Amino acid sequence: MWRRGGGGGHGGAASMALQLWYCCLLLLAASAAAQGPQPAATSYKTLSGAAPLVIAEGGFSGVFPDSSQNAYAFALSATPNSTLWCNVQLTKDGVGICLRDLVMNNCTNINQNYPTGKKTYIVNGDRKSGWFPVDYNYSSLQSVILTQAIWSRTDKFDFAYLPILPVINVSSLTAPSPLWLNIEHDTFYRQHGLNMTKYILSLPKSALVTYISSPELGFLQSISRRVNRKTKLVFRFPDKTLRDPSTNQTYVSLLSNLTFIKTVASGIMVPTDYIWPVTGDNYIQPSSSIVTDAHNAGLEIYASDFANDRIIPYNYSYDPLEEYLFFVDNENFSVDGVLTEYPLTAAEAIGCFTNLNASSKTVHGNPLIISHNGASGDYPDCTDIAYQHAVDDGADVIDCSVQMTSDGIPICMSSINLFDTTNVQRTSFSSRASIVNEIQTTPGVFTFNLTWDEISSKDLKPKISSPESKFYLERNPRYKDVGKFFNLSDFLEFAKDKDLSGVMIIIEKASFMAESLGFDVVESVTNVLSDAGYNSQTAKGKVVMIQSTDSAVLVKLKQQETKYKLVYTLPSTIGDASASSLADVKKFADAVVVDRASVYRTSQNFIIKQTNLVKDLHSAGLDVYAQVFRNEFVSTPWDFFSDITVEINSYVQSVNIDGFITDFPKTVRRYKMNSCTGLGDNMPPYMRPVEVGGLAQLLNGSQAQPPALSPAPVLNETQVNEAPLPTPKKPSGGGTSGSTPPGASPSGAHATATSAGILVMLMAVCASLLI
Numbered sequence: 001m002w003r004r005g006g007g008g009g010h011g012g013a014a015s016m017a018l019q020l021w022y023c024c025l026l027l028l029a030a031s032a033a034a035q036g037p038q039p040a041a042t043s044y045k046t047l048s049g050a051a052p053l054v055i056a057e058g059g060f061s062g063v064f065p066d067s068s069q070n071a072y073a074f075a076l077s078a079t080p081n082s083t084l085w086c087n088v089q090l091t092k093d094g095v096g097i098c099l100r101d102l103v104m105n106n107c108t109n110i111n112q113n114y115p116t117g118k119k120t121y122i123v124n125g126d127r128k129s130g131w132f133p134v135d136y137n138y139s140s141l142q143s144v145i146l147t148q149a150i151w152s153r154t155d156k157f158d159f160a161y162l163p164i165l166p167v168i169n170v171s172s173l174t175a176p177s178p179l180w181l182n183i184e185h186d187t188f189y190r191q192h193g194l195n196m197t198k199y200i201l202s203l204p205k206s207a208l209v210t211y212i213s214s215p216e217l218g219f220l221q222s223i224s225r226r227v228n229r230k231t232k233l234v235f236r237f238p239d240k241t242l243r244d245p246s247t248n249q250t251y252v253s254l255l256s257n258l259t260f261i262k263t264v265a266s267g268i269m270v271p272t273d274y275i276w277p278v279t280g281d282n283y284i285q286p287s288s289s290i291v292t293d294a295h296n297a298g299l300e301i302y303a304s305d306f307a308n309d310r311i312i313p314y315n316y317s318y319d320p321l322e323e324y325l326f327f328v329d330n331e332n333f334s335v336d337g338v339l340t341e342y343p344l345t346a347a348e349a350i351g352c353f354t355n356l357n358a359s360s361k362t363v364h365g366n367p368l369i370i371s372h373n374g375a376s377g378d379y380p381d382c383t384d385i386a387y388q389h390a391v392d393d394g395a396d397v398i399d400c401s402v403q404m405t406s407d408g409i410p411i412c413m414s415s416i417n418l419f420d421t422t423n424v425q426r427t428s429f430s431s432r433a434s435i436v437n438e439i440q441t442t443p444g445v446f447t448f449n450l451t452w453d454e455i456s457s458k459d460l461k462p463k464i465s466s467p468e469s470k471f472y473l474e475r476n477p478r479y480k481d482v483g484k485f486f487n488l489s490d491f492l493e494f495a496k497d498k499d500l501s502g503v504m505i506i507i508e509k510a511s512f513m514a515e516s517l518g519f520d521v522v523e524s525v526t527n528v529l530s531d532a533g534y535n536s537q538t539a540k541g542k543v544v545m546i547q548s549t550d551s552a553v554l555v556k557l558k559q560q561e562t563k564y565k566l567v568y569t570l571p572s573t574i575g576d577a578s579a580s581s582l583a584d585v586k587k588f589a590d591a592v593v594v595d596r597a598s599v600y601r602t603s604q605n606f607i608i609k610q611t612n613l614v615k616d617l618h619s620a621g622l623d624v625y626a627q628v629f630r631n632e633f634v635s636t637p638w639d640f641f642s643d644i645t646v647e648i649n650s651y652v653q654s655v656n657i658d659g660f661i662t663d664f665p666k667t668v669r670r671y672k673m674n675s676c677t678g679l680g681d682n683m684p685p686y687m688r689p690v691e692v693g694g695l696a697q698l699l700n701g702s703q704a705q706p707p708a709l710s711p712a713p714v715l716n717e718t719q720v721n722e723a724p725l726p727t728p729k730k731p732s733g734g735g736t737s738g739s740t741p742p743g744a745s746p747s748g749a750h751a752t753a754t755s756a757g758i759l760v761m762l763m764a765v766c767a768s769l770l771i
């Protein structure tokens with residue numbers, strides 16, 4: 001009620017809304033106090049108070065060709081309550097068809113059927129070239145098939161050879177679900193002698209057209225009061241710089257006249273940035289007042305242009321579900337519906353992630369949320385700020401990948417090579433570059449070539465990781481070099497008073513450090529742990545876990561009868577483990593880490609099968625943590641619909657994983673709070689785990705079928721049982737600039753090293769110029 005009330009300016013309405021909101025909160029608190037715990041309120045700040053609509057744009061068009069039978073059928077099965085969207089185009093003979101784009105070659109194979117059919121027309125004042133529906137009778141389009149319009153999505157579903165569908169056929173396919181018709185180009189069709197108004201008015205009542213939208217106000221006026229009274233008309237705002245061809249008014253001026261819009265339409269639809277404006281560098285700004293303005297004018301408001309595989313503002317941490325929540329679950333408003341190419345994610349957001357208690361206390365428990373270099377999805381790896389955010393975001397365990405400095409101090413750093421984690425190329429330390437063959441064949445400035453004072457000096461700045469940069473997905477530029485590094489002792493001190501269930505310390509390359517640097521890294525780590533008071537597995541109320549890919553490290557710790565929880569990292573991409581190797585692992589480890597590729601095997605990014613590995617590890621009594629979970633949509637198989645929450649959900653429900661190692665702890669934390677997975681048989685379809693191999697099955701028999709998998713390697717005893725760690729050769733190592741390290745190499749070798757050193761420095765300079 002308050003949404004429409006509150007006369008006067010926006011300020012008045014907003015403050016009244018706020019007052020009422022507080023009032024409601026107090027009432028809730030009072031009734032909760034009186035009656036004990038209450039389920040979360042389930043009303044929404046939409047105009048009607050009902051849940052926002054999920055509008056499936058051309059069906060599930062993020063996966064299947066837009067407006068195809070498969071896209072609509074899949075949307076209906078995954079999100080039964082969604083409204084199906086059809087973008088109506090007219091053929092030369094006046095048949096209404098559902099098609100994503102007026103330019104048909106963007107979403108069909110028409111250019112192959114009619115190679116000479118390309119035309120140029122003026123559309124709303126602009127010249128557009130391509131194949132247009134107005135040039136073809138419906139019968140001549142029957143041999144044309146629908147194709148995926150977005151090149152970065154899989155084109156494999158094009159090989160289902162699905163025809164263009166008349167609107168009538170779509171409506172019988174989707175009934176009894178509501179149908180939403182969008183009329184984008186009435187003026188254009190009118191110019192080509194076609195009457196869209198007549199077509200729409202000719203549709204039978206059985207077509208269940210519940211919404212009609214258009215960016216042309218003139219069109220809505222022409223059907224207003226002539227369509228079924230129950231059909232809602234929605235005025236669609238495109239890009240603000242354009243003009244409505246039917247009224248020749250700018251959309252900006254129409255936006256300032258919502259009371260006039262209300263005389264024609266019952267709602268408006270706007271792109272996301274009308275509501276949450278976006279800066280040039282892709283951050284959202286405070287929300288505009290448009291949702292409240294529309295609601296105050298009695299208009300519903302829908303947000304358009306959602307897709308999981310878009311580049312979304314950094315504020316959402318590459319998580320499409322988070323974006324929806326900003327529109328449907330913030331303190332001030334909810335839009336009345338979202339138009340999306342991935343309806344499943346919108347349905348999840350609305351059905352399972354709204355009205356959660358954000359301030360509810362973290363309950364530590366399985367599956368564990370284990371950070372990967374802190375909250376490294378948003379902040380530079382292993383910095384104080386990344387760790388602080390991991391804690392704030394609800395991680396159960398924070399992690400430190402141990403590297404050694406030249407002065408023998410264990411520090412937290414995601415890579416042994418400072419090129420990967422800092423701006424070292426641009427500092428005077430770039431002269432410390434060298435090739436160390438045991439590590440890599442290209443030059444690096446390694447942690448063991450600098451002292452801790454040097455690494456923690458102001459000159460050296462952390463650098464945010466970019467694991468998906470090959471897809472041009474860079475992480476949070478505003479935070480790309482913030483924070484300072486921790487040494488292991490700082491890290492343990494930091495963790496002491498934090499609400500965490502544990503810390504994970506990762507030791508790699510222990511043999512190299514012993515043989516080449518003279519460091520006993522295991523001893524260094526255990527010394528720092530005991531100095532910090534972490535003397536047993538549950539010291540300071542926290543489990544101390546030590547993780548390594550080297551069984552020798554864990555065997556050594558086991559021999560010392562340490563109380564730490566020992567975690568063995570399995571080789572990547574294995575399909576199973578032999579019984580004898582499991583028995584061996586069990587001797588020195590309490591838990592294992594597997595990579596995602598060892599759990600779900602894929603071919604051309606389609607999941608083909610789930611391995612038995614986790615089941616067998618569980619049978620052997622080992623906890624299993626999987627790595628590395630990342631929000632970026634390119635990091636998941638197609639089967640998870642570019643939605644990290646779908647992936648997490650499958651690892652919980654189908655794999656039964658004991659812990660997630662993730663760059664984005666907050667996303668797993670939010671998953672654990674969802675209100676749906678506890679519903680048993682009433683769990684909505686969009687929250688059920690995906691069927692293993694479900695998408696690939698749809699390709700069976702077509703030429704698009706992904707190649708069969710070769711068998712995955714099986715873990716064997718030889719891999720598990722490594723030679724014991726060598727005893728450190730030298731008291732110290734890691735030459736620092738200017739000083740000759742103890743036990744310097746013979747002069748001959750030294751000369752070669754020097755000339756190699758010059759080459760290396762040149763390469764480092766080149767590298768810094770390139771960056």
Ligand SMILES: *[C@@H]1O[C@H](CO)[C@@H](O)[C@H](O)[C@H]1NC(C)=O
Nearest residue numbers: 092093094136137138139140
């Ligand atoms: C297209 O349809 C129109 C109207 O029904 C008809 O007059 C015309 O002959 C058709 N053209 C072709 C090439 O089929």
Ligand SMILES: *[C@@H]1O[C@H](CO)[C@@H](O)[C@H](O)[C@H]1NC(C)=O
Nearest residue numbers: 101102103105106107130149
């Ligand atoms: C259609 O395709 C053309 C050329 O491939 C492209 O320039 C245009 O942006 C596309 N239009 C849409 C709406 O995707």
Ligand SMILES: *[C@@H]1O[C@H](CO)[C@@H](O)[C@H](O)[C@H]1NC(C)=O
Nearest residue numbers: 163164165166168169170172
């Ligand atoms: C559309 O529906 C009609 C009537 O049911 C049917 O004859 C026709 O084959 C359908 N067209 C397509 C492309 O599915």
Ligand SMILES: *[C@@H]1O[C@H](CO)[C@@H](O)[C@H](O)[C@H]1NC(C)=O
Nearest residue numbers: 190194195196197198199201
């Ligand atoms: C289009 O059809 C509608 C409904 O039949 C009619 O009222 C209108 O006059 C027609 N417009 C033109 C330009 O023929």
Ligand SMILES: *[C@@H]1O[C@H](CO)[C@@H](O)[C@H](O)[C@H]1NC(C)=O
Nearest residue numbers: 125243244245247248249250
């Ligand atoms: C639309 O309005 C603009 C600005 O008022 C004017 O320049 C233009 O000629 C108008 N176009 C039409 C088709 O009336």
Ligand SMILES: *[C@@H]1O[C@H](CO)[C@@H](O)[C@H](O)[C@H]1NC(C)=O
Nearest residue numbers: 249253256257258259260261
């Ligand atoms: C709103 O639009 C109507 C119709 O074009 C016009 O008469 C009225 O003056 C406009 N109001 C404002 C505030 O622009």
Ligand SMILES: *[C@@H]1O[C@H](CO)[C@@H](O)[C@H](O)[C@H]1NC(C)=O
Nearest residue numbers: 283284285286287314315478
């Ligand atoms: C989006 O992120 C930027 C950078 O962290 C921040 O300044 C801005 O306030 C955020 N926007 C919103 C609406 O929270």
Ligand SMILES: *[C@@H]1O[C@H](CO)[C@@H](O)[C@H](O)[C@H]1NC(C)=O
Nearest residue numbers: 014018286287330331332333
């Ligand atoms: C809600 O409105 C208040 C008051 O205008 C504002 O301070 C706050 O930032 C708004 N929150 C959101 C999420 O827009």
Ligand SMILES: *[C@@H]1O[C@H](CO)[C@@H](O)[C@H](O)[C@H]1NC(C)=O
Nearest residue numbers: 038039040357358359360361
């Ligand atoms: C939300 O969680 C906090 C902290 O656990 C609790 O005090 C509060 O009562 C919860 N609110 C609701 C509405 O359940």
Ligand SMILES: *[C@@H]1O[C@H](CO)[C@@H](O)[C@H](O)[C@H]1NC(C)=O
Nearest residue numbers: 079080081351683684685686
């Ligand atoms: C669909 O909507 C009905 C009525 O609002 C509701 O009872 C049902 O739970 C919804 N189903 C899903 C899967 O969200």
Ligand SMILES: *[C@@H]1O[C@H](CO)[C@@H](O)[C@H](O)[C@H]1NC(C)=O
Nearest residue numbers: 571713714715716717718719
């Ligand atoms: C153990 O596995 C490794 C890697 O898959 C393989 O190279 C080796 O031959 C296997 N050894 C035995 C004894 O099966």
Ligand SMILES: *[C@@H]1O[C@H](CO)[C@@H](O)[C@H](O)[C@H]1NC(C)=O
Nearest residue numbers: 432433434448449733734735
């Ligand atoms: C870095 O340390 C390694 C191992 O001690 C050494 O071989 C290399 O020469 C050092 N590089 C520089 C530039 O000091």
